[in-house]
Amino acid sequence: MQSPHPWKVKLLRVAWAAVEMTLFRGSFHTMSRWRSFLLRCFGAHVGRGCKIRRTVRIYYPWNLTLGELCIIGDDVRLYNLGQITIGDRVMISQEAYLCAGTHDYTDPSLPLLTPPITIGADVWICARAFVGPGLAVGEGAVVAACGVAVKDVPPWTIVGGNPAKFVKQRAWRDQTTTLGPGQK
């Protein structure tokens, strides 16, 4: 097998794996600023005020762009072999899986493909939901618990099921606040 990953990336991966297993995973529940710092050391763009749980799994920090005031819950898997870009005030709940990696299944050697994922501002990816490679989840959208998005999710819509389908529109109840998740 010819690895698709050059030598330098392999070294970075080993270094990140070591840091993730120790300093990241071993840090205390509330130490999100420390974990944001560690991710930035490895090339991630992480906005201010993000809460990133210690059990989050991030494959390549250098392929992660995270807006402000985001919450990334326990056991979330950001499989960012390709770039994952997440807007402001996004909440990603426990066990959600953003999968920016797949294979060309028409070729017997199953070459790796890494189409990027883009998540708009004010999105909520609910518990155990899945967002497939190459997708865009529009601003303000919700992927319901266990929902499996296999195509783009339009802004301000709620989708659910497997495959995920339109459930209803989403709107703020009122416009008296501009706070993000957990900010009131």
Add this chain to the structure above:
Amino acid sequence: MQSPHPWKVKLLRVAWAAVEMTLFRGSFHTMSRWRSFLLRCFGAHVGRGCKIRRTVRIYYPWNLTLGELCIIGDDVRLYNLGQITIGDRVMISQEAYLCAGTHDYTDPSLPLLTPPITIGADVWICARAFVGPGLAVGEGAVVAACGVAVKDVPPWTIVGGNPAKFVKQRAWRDQTTTLGPGQK
């Protein structure tokens, strides 16, 4: 952020997290009585003869009521931010997820909601199934493997799929035994 959890609950959570990571998670596979005892120390009601695997994740033991002769399998997640009440002889298989917590997605600050979950006697929640917040699963019902219940499940029905739909009625083959799961 103003936490929705008062000071005393926070202290309990830290204490439980420490106990869970060590005495609970580190106990031997067969030591279900020990794990039931630990849960009771933290306010859970646990009936006699329950088998609770060491990899089960229970968030707030004080929000758990468990009947007799239940089996809670490996990697089950009881996300009991709200109360979870489980009847007698219930089996919850591996990786099942009972999620008694959600957010008001019509408010930008996404305030936490904790609608309770109620599971009737003789229910089987199969592997990797999901039961959403506020739901009741009626006596004798089955949520099939990977089934995602998003509304109440009527008694003695089998539901499956995502979203879970009615598959067929359930009935005992004969009435010669009143034993629970694993009791023959």
Add this chain to the structure above:
Amino acid sequence: MQSPHPWKVKLLRVAWAAVEMTLFRGSFHTMSRWRSFLLRCFGAHVGRGCKIRRTVRIYYPWNLTLGELCIIGDDVRLYNLGQITIGDRVMISQEAYLCAGTHDYTDPSLPLLTPPITIGADVWICARAFVGPGLAVGEGAVVAACGVAVKDVPPWTIVGGNPAKFVKQRAWRDQTTTLGPGQK
């Protein structure tokens, strides 16, 4: 409870659990030959050139038959209470779950059933997909990410959704290679 497992199997299980937690799980990412060796020591048939990640969970190695050049990804669960037979050049992606165990839900004591699973050559079981007890996944088939197979999957078809349904046919783009996954 009368365990369905005789004394010898129980001893083997404890031994395997100890080996899995230490020598298997604790081995380095790239040491697939070592992990294949450990599985063979416990009775598994593992073909040459398989890549088995250190986080794979295999219940009973003695119930596993694995062809050549297979890839078993991170956090895959092979719940082989019954036999699981996997052909050559099969890829099983992260968090996929092959579940060769169930219960007779028409009997209150829920006796264990262990119908075998058979996976044909050149199959791809995608991330977080589920294959239920007693099923056969035909040669060259694909179960899409999060797909939940509840009946046999015909050869060279792609199925997805929960429950999994036919999506389209699969075919190689050309026949210039006979390599397996990751072999180019």
